Amino acid sequence: MSWIALFGSIIMLFIFFFSYSLTSPASPIIKVQPAMADTILHVLTSPVTYSYILFVTSVSLSFDLIVKLLQRSLYRTIRDEVVSREFDVKQFNDLYYPLVKVKQIVTKASESALSLVSVQTKQ
Numbered sequence: 093m094s095w096i097a098l099f100g101s102i103i104m105l106f107i108f109f110f111s112y113s114l115t116s117p118a119s120p121i122i123k124v125q126p127a128m129a130d131t132i133l134h135v136l137t138s139p140v141t142y143s144y145i146l147f148v149t150s151v152s153l154s155f156d157l158i159v160k161l162l163q164r165s166l167y168r169t170i171r172d173e174v175v176s177r178e179f180d181v182k183q184f185n186d187l188y189y190p191l192v193k194v195k196q197i198v199t200k201a202s203e204s205a206l207s208l209v210s211v212q213t214k215q
Contacts, residue, residue: 095153102149109135
C-alpha cells in the first residue's frame with residue numbers, strides 16, 4: 093500500500109503542476125506571467141528534481157520498511173510464526189501434529205458421548 097500511495101502522490105503532484113502551469117496564464121482569476129507555462133519544462137529537465145524524488149521515495153519507504161521489520165521481529169503474530177516455520181518442514185510438522193492429536197481426542201470424545209446418548213435413549 094505504501095508504494096501505491098507514494099508513487100500516486102508523486103504522479104498527482106506532476107499532473108497538478110503541469111495542468112496549473114498550462115492553464116494559469118490563461119485563467120481570468122489568477123494573473124500570472126505567461127512565462128509560467130514553461131516552468132514545467134524547466135522542472136522536468138532539472139536533475140535536482142529527480143534526485144529529490146529518489147531521495148524522498150527512499151527515505152519514506154525505508155522508514156516503512158524499518159517499522160515493519162521491527163514489528164515482525166519483536167511483536168510476532170501467529171501468522172508470522174506459521175510463515176516463518178513453513179520454510180522448515182520439521183518445525184511446521186511439530187506445529188501440525190499436536191493439532192492432529194487434538195482432533196483425534198475430540199473425535200473419540202464425541203463418539204463416546206454419542207454412544208452414551210444412544211445407550212440412554214434405548215433404556
